[in-house]
Amino acid sequence: MIAEFEKMGRMSWFSHLDLQNTMQRAMRRAGLPVRYSQGFNPHVNLAFATALSVGLQSRCEILDVELAGEISPEEFLTRINAVLPEGLKCSRAALVEDAAPALMALMTEAEYAVEAPGADLSAAVEGFLALEEVMAEKKSKSKTRMVNIRPMVHALDCAFDGEKSVLTMILEQTNANCLKPELLLQTLAPGVFCRIVRTGFYARKQDGARVGLFEAGMDKA
Amino acid sequence: MLYDRIEPLLAGVSKPARYTGGEVNMVKKELDGIDVRFAFCFPDTYEVGMSHLGMKILYHILNKRENFYCERVFAPWADMEAAMRQNGVPLFSLETFSPVADFDIVGFTLQYEMSYTNVLNMLDLAGIPMTGSERDAANAPFVVCGGPCAFNPEPLADFVDLFMVGDGEEQILELCEHYDAWKKRGGTREEFLLEMANIEGNYVPRFYESAYDENGEFAGVRRLRDDVPARIRKRCIPDLDSADYPDRIIVPFTEIVHDRVMLEVARGCTRGCRFCQAGMLYRPQRERSLDKLLELARKLLGSTGYEEMSLSSLSTGDYSHLPELARKLVQEHGCNKVAISLPSLRIDSVLGETLEQTQQIRKTGLTFAPEAGTQRLRDVINKGVTEQQLRESVHDAFEKGWSAVKLYTMIGLPTETDEDLDGIRGLAQAVLDEYFSVPKEVRQKGLRVSVSASSFVPKPFTPFQWEPQNTIEELERKQKLLREKLHLRSVTFSWHEPHLSFLEAAFARGDRRLCGVLLAAWKRGCRFDGWTEEFKFDAWMAAFADCGLTCEQFAHKRYDLDAPLPWDHIDAGVTKEFLQREWKKALAAQTSPDCRIKCHGCGMKQFIKGVCKSCE
Incomplete structure (x- = not known):
């Protein structure tokens, strides 16, 4: 699933690494069917189109998350937006295969x-x-x-x-x-x-x- | 809004997310309907303060009341402080970016003595006058303090309107309720404080004075009026299950020190280690029920999305239902990749089953606190564990795949000799031996044994409260000796800055004269003293000299057993007679077994009826 999201206002002051943790925890709160990596410290398989410098706001960031079960883009948006803090919001989502590396290119x-x-x-x-x-x-x-x-x-x-x-x-x-x-x-x-x-x-x-x-x-x- | 003036500063400072709030589960309220605004100030950085459990509890309790609004405030790091001062930006809250001076009550939690200069600095940054009389004149917010250091409030007495001693859950609500009523009714600030002074657990230092004899020795704290209590009884929540505990906590964006769900399984400890202040202050031991904890865990994990949870208390290994709790938590949350970690394990806790459970999810480091190197000294400090128990525990852990062990020890304990330091090496060697006694194919590679040695600081309300601290020279000599002794393969050794421990000892047991020293030190630029890079020892020594005092006279003082102590007017529940008995037993190297085995008459049974479960 790829999703476009905004990172506005106060949200602009935490780092790319923090964003990864924040999105991962949001997906866990939302109970989304995400896929985890193997190993001692399993984490959500989650990637971003590119990093955003600390202090910059954005209306167009793109994340790519690997799913372990079926969910429609509409359902994805409803559930994730219900648990994101003010200033972080997904505006649209789409199901694609292996998007992140391709998007970067x-x-x-x-x-x-x-x-x-x-x-x-x-x-x-x-x-x-x-x-x-x-x-x-x-x-x-x-x-x-x-x-x-x-x-x-x-x-x-x-x-x-x-x-x-x-x-x-x-x-x-x-x-x-x-x-x-x-x-x-x-x-x-x-x-x-x-x-x-x-x-x-x-x-x-x-x-x-x-x-x-x-x-x-x-x-x- | 203040944020417009804060925002331009953020690009120029380290870790700007410390100053921007807006986290998941942060409480948002309209200021219109608020009767009491409470600024909960933590006198350290965001990452340290946000890791503190007490703040999470009290934030939750206050904000459950519709007409109260509790907001968070942290000490800005040096770069941000400079930017704020340069641009005239006052200290602000993270919820609404309000100036702290706009609040009704400004509360500080005192977790360690070395945060006191930050209290003064934060008041200054907020533009709030430092003394009660100046605040009265300016109608500034009331300044209140709580936390473990409030048990010896004297070194901060000049700067604080009200100390709250003991468990804060009920007390902080009462404070705001009384404030609300007083504000609506109208009256003088002194009337309000007098009213508060007559509620259990509250100490209003302006109604008391400190006396000294002709030799400049402390001679007692006395009431200035007879309508305030002579002694202040600490507050104690008898039943943890009925006490409010947050079911949602703030999830910071940026990494904090303890970045996980903290489940408080119990408060207090039954062990009776003689150096341990927390073990005395939080008596009697009280546990949360298994069902309550499982329910809280479910809610907290669901509302935060955290991937890690720790079971927290002074001695989690002693929690009655620990194996069952760990098993059920793993069963319920393991499939969601939640790691359950068990910190502060004691080496004689029932580890076996629990270890296997935690291993299913994630391996966290194993920590043991033998504290002293020989059985004799462990008996003196009443750390009722043996080398054999340590060996068995680590052996078990190594067989189950652990390879990193931390050993916490202490130097400078009463009666310590170099033989006891030899013993610390012996313990490290014992851990190595146990590792190599596990067959190669069973044990994990990469053995790491970290030994750390903190310096003993005598603390109020412990059996060692009368004891002097070792001199800096003696502590340094012992550290050097240990460095040499612990030059072993796979063993690393770390130690604490002895100058800092020296100062900590003075403030832990100091009297009201230290208020002047504190102010002088702050004026000389001291703040964030607990941070090595910010600690200015020479400035501190000069501050003592400014006041005609020395740090030695407090840190190295041996009090007579029957001498008045600066914290005698605080009643922590444990009696002086008990502490004296324990001190005498310590010098005879006699142990006092866990009070679940035998009651030692510490005073808690009389202090609060029906709570103490010891030998019933």
Whole structure:
């Protein structure tokens, strides 16, 4: 079963590992027919499309859970949503076979909506878009290197309403290459407090057209 | 809302989920219908506080009342504290992100002495004045304290309006009920406190004073008015089954120290170990019934989704129906992959059957607490176990597939000699021998024996309450000796920071003069003293000097058996005569068998009639 869920508000402050435990316990509370791993510490066979950084909210996370019995997507949603805390909510679910690895491979981009209270970022965004190369320090587990982030920004716009800037951005997100919105925002406006919400995952059709990742996952089923 | 000001700070601090609440089973209420707002403060981090059973119980009990709202507050870690102070964000509750100063009652649970600076720091972060008279003037919340350290309340007396001594289940409700009535009726704060002071278990320190003789020795706590009790009797819940216990508990998102369902099978202990304060304070031993526990387990696992459950009490191995309880829990919940773990097992508990049961689900480490290395010293401290029993227990465990054993010991006990330290090595060696006596094909690979040595701290209401603590130098010498002795294959050795134990000893047995030291230490930046990385020993020593006192005069003091003690005005149920008899027997290395075998006249039978089941 794959399910799309939101992680909003207070829920944005716990880690990916915490999310795994939280979802696992929710499924146990809901009495869902989940499959457990073998071994001394059995856990629910549960995977996520990708991790979400601590502090980011999302309306489009995707989980994939292996079931041990039959249950309809509608029943799944009703039961899991009845036991999830405010801010975590599954919006849709679908039965698919072996989805997680396939979903990861299909993913090409992620979309974000950003709010920066009290800051006008429109000039910074305009300046960024005018450049062909923007170098930024990208940290990974083992090393830090300078990379050109400009080509990884597939769409970016900003509107300032006198109180806050509202940005939308589509950033590259593949297994091999991914630009985190925090890094882009740090480059655009260092030290400015932003609320970031992930709003979509995308895959590409053979003709190059964007399609929602969840839909792409369902197509495979 | 305060959250809008907290949110921007979170990206810059470690473990932000400590500060955001919103967990499963958190209680949400509309503030409109609330008569009494209670801030339950735990003076340590979220992960430590959320592991505390007492908080879960009292949170549940208060929130069952529609018009009371109990919210949780924890001490922010240093990074968050700095961010909060810099941005003028006051201490807040996790349920509604309300400033703590907006509450009616601010309650701290005192689990260990080394959390006292956090109490002061949290009051300061909340913008609540530290002394009762300042709070009266500002009409600030009442500050109340409970927990085991409330049995010697004097070192915090200047900062607290009311101490609640003993089991809190009934007392905390009475407090809120009386507060509600007082608030609606109108009256002075002193009237309210006077009313509370006349309810059993309540100590209002402003109605008492501490006296000292011409040599600066403590000379007793006296009433300042005759309409308050001379002695404060602890509260005691006679029947645990009728006491409220939560059927749903908060499930944190982020990992906490004890991240599981805790089922309290019993309160109190019948063993009578002479160093153990909890064993004296929580007398008499009371058990929950098997049926009640099975029902609670069912509800708690269903409402939390936890995959692990522990049976908790001071001595779970002594629970009358343990084998049956373990068997039924495994039968009922094993198919749902619930692991049942049994911590704090004593080495003479009936292990056999229980071990096999727990193994069906998950292997947790085996823990034994022989405490002392030789039979002589174990007799002195009345730890009624023998090396033979330890050998049999671990042998049994090794045959059933365990390979990790923890041995808890203590150094600096009264009458201890280096021969007793040799004995600790002997116990570790005995465990190794038993392991290798199990055939290779039967035993698990990867033997690990962890020996830990804590430093003895004399505690009020124990037979060793008159004893001095070893000096830091002596404790360090003994630790070094043990390090050398325990240089054995498969054995690791750990020990406690002796400077911390030194301070703990002063505050455990200290009198009201320590309030000044505490304030001075806090002003010098002390907080989170129980955390090695935050502990500032030099600042503490300077704080003692600021007040013209020394830590030695409290930690190393030998009290005369008939001298007044700073906690004499608290009645814990066990009598001084009993403690004196036990002290004398200790020095003669005479044991007092488990009180289910023989009653030693500790005083509980007179204190609370019909509860103590000993030798009836």
